[in-house]
Amino acid sequence: MRPINAIAILPLCLTAVGAASTLFRGGTVVAFNKQTQGLNVIRGGSVLITNDRITGVFTSAPSKVPAGTEIVDITGKIITPGFIDTHRHGWQTAFKTIASNTTLIEFFGRYSSFVAPFFWNATDVYDSQLAGLYEALNAGVTSSLDHATHTWSKDASSAGLQACIDSGARVFWGFTFANITGLVTVEDLYPVIREMAKKPGLRNSPTTLGIAYDGWGPNPNVAEINKIMALAKELNVSVITTHSLQGPWGFNNSPEDIHALNYLNISTPIVFSHASFLTPAGAALLRSTNQYISITPESEMHYGQTHPVSYNIQDQASLGIDTHITFSTDILTQARIWLQQTRYERYLDVLEQSKLPRSNPMSAEQAFLLATRHGGLALRRPDLGIIAEGAKADLVIWDGNSPALLGWVDPVAAVILHASVGDIEAVLVDGKWVKRGGKLVAKGWPDARANFLRTAKRLQAIWRDMPMPEPPAEFNGVPVVSPVQADVLRGPGNGYGNVYI
Template structure:
C-alpha cells in the first residue's frame, strides 16, 4: 500500500501503470508538489481508512522518500496512526515488458534472503495496474473478493478456450481468505497476524465464505490497537481538525494534477516494449460507450453527461 497517495483519489480512477509512472509516480512532479505536511496528512488519513476497515497491520511502500523531511513526515505519520506498520523502502521487480529487474534470484545471489528481517516481493504478480488505496479501497475483504472472481475468470477462460467445460472451481473462498488474512501475516514474519479465533458470523454454515463473500466495512464495529480505541461504535477516533486540514491539502494537490495535461503514451514505453491501445468496453445503447462522465457547470446546476 502507498499510504501517502490519499490526495490522488478520484483523479486517477481510470489510470494505467504506464501513465502512473510519468504522471503520478516517483518520476513525476510529485516530489515538487507534495510538502512534508501533505505527506504526513495523506499518510495518516490512509492509515485511518485502513483502520476503519479493520486493518491493523500494513506494509507501506515508502514512496515518500523525496527528501529527509518528507521521509520523516511519512514515518512520523506511520507511528502516529496507531497501526502495526512496516515502513518498507521499496525496490521493484515486475518482469515482462516493464523491464524493472530486481528478481528473487538476484537477491538470493546477494545473500539478502537469509537475513533476520523480511523481504517481500510485491508488484511482481504481473496482473494489476495498481495496488494502492487511491486506485482501490483499503478494505481487504473487498480486494479478496476481486482476487477470487478475477482468478476464477482467468482459469475458466483458459479451459473454455480449449473448448472444454470447467468441472471445478479453480479458486476457493478459503484460498481467498488465506491470502487476505493469514498469508500476508506470514510474509511479514508475523505468525499472530490474521488469526481469527472466533468469527462473528456463527449463524452461517461456512463462516469463512460468509466473511469473504458477504461481509463489508460496516461489520467492523470496534478496532483496538495496543489497548487504545482506533474505532469505537463504528466511528473512527480521529485527531481534532484533521479532516478540514486534509481537505485543504488534497484540494491543492488535486488542482495541480487537474491542470497538468495527460501524458502522450505513444511510441515505446521502453526499447522493445511499444505502447498499444486496449479494447474499450461498450455499456450504453447508441452512440458512445459510456466510458467517461464529464461535468457541465452552469450558474444554476451541474449536469453530468456521458461522453465517449
C-alpha cells in the same frame, strides 16, 4: 469451557491482575488451528486479550478472568483477525478519485514520487499519509507494509513516519531509496534513514522501520546495494520490499536478481510486490528461501500488469493494495476479487479442454488465509493475522445483524463473500480500540479529517490544472499501443466520458 491451543489460563489470572484486559464473550470466533494451519470456527466462543496480546481463546465464557477485565458481549457477531496489506503507498491519499482512468505509464509521469515532491510539502505528506491509514483501519486493515516512496527529503520522511506512529496502525514503514532527478540521490538518503531510526515514539508504537528498494537488477549498482544492505543489518529493519515486474514492462527486481547478489536467503523477509511474470526458477527460489510475493489484484487489473502466473504461487503469496488513489483501500475487496479471478482462470483451464468443472478450484477459507495469516507469514510475523494464544491483539468485529450478514451460517463465507466495510463494527490494534460502534475512535481522527480536506483541496487543484502528458511511443524499449476500448452505448459514441474533477 476449555481453552483452544491452550496455555493454562489460571497462572495468567493470578499474575496479570494489573494488566489491561478485555474479554470478548459469546461470539463466533474465526480462530487459527495450529495443527492444520487452517481455521477453527468456534461458535459461542470467547477471546481474552491482555495488553497487546491474545491470552486466551475459549469455547465458551471462561470462569476466571483478571480483575478489572472489560467484558464485551459479542453474541451474534463474528470476530476475526485484522487484515494485512503487504503493499501500499499510503502518502498518495490526496490524489483519490482524480486518477480513476489512469494507466501505469501515466501514473509514473503524473502521480508518482518522480513528480509529486516538486509540489508537496511535509505537511501534505503527513496529512495524506495519516488519512490513508485511518481509512485502512476503518476497513479492518490492521497491518500495512508501506512502500514509502515519500522519502525524498528529511522533512517528508519524518512527516510520513510520524503519521504512521500517530495513526495507531501497525505499519511496516519501508524507507525508500531512489534517485529523483533534480531533487535527491540515494547517497543523500543514508543519513536520513539513520535519523528516522532514532525517531521519538517509534520504539513504543506498532510501527517498525523497513527498507524499500527497486534497484536489484538487471543492471544493479552492487556497491549501492551492499551499502543499503549493511544499513538494513545495522538498523535491524523489519522487512525489505521491492516492486518486481518483468515481462513487457521491462522491470526486474526478480528473486533471481536478488539471489545472484546473495541477499535472498537471509533472516529478514523480502516481499516482492506484484511479481506478475514470476518464472518457475523464481518461484522455486521463493519456496526454498521462504520469501513471499504480494498480489495486488485490483491494481494489477486496473494498470494492466495483470497476474498470469500468480495463481501458481499462492503458497508463497499475500495480498496488497498498491495505489489506493485509484481503487479500494481494503483487503477484503482484494481477497474477494482474487478468489473469483482465480476461480475464473482455473475454470477456464477446464472449459478450454471442452470439459466441465467437477469442483470449485478455490475456497473462501483460502482467500481468508491469504488476507490474514499469509500477510503475517510474508512479514515473518507468525503472531499476526491469526486468533490464537500469544498472537497480537489485532482484531475485527463484524455486525452479524447487518442487512448484508443477516442470516449467516458460515462466518468465513459471510466475511469473504457477503460483508463490506460497512459491516465492521469494531477494530483493535495492539489491544487498543481504533474503531468502535461502527465509528473511528482513533486519537486524532477528527483533526486529521479536517486537515486532510484542506490539503487534498490544494493539491487536487494543482493537478487539475496540470496538462495531461502525451503517451510515449514506447516505454523501456517496448511499443505503447491502445487496447480495444469498451463500448457501452448503442450507435455513435462509446460512453467513455470524462474524469469529473
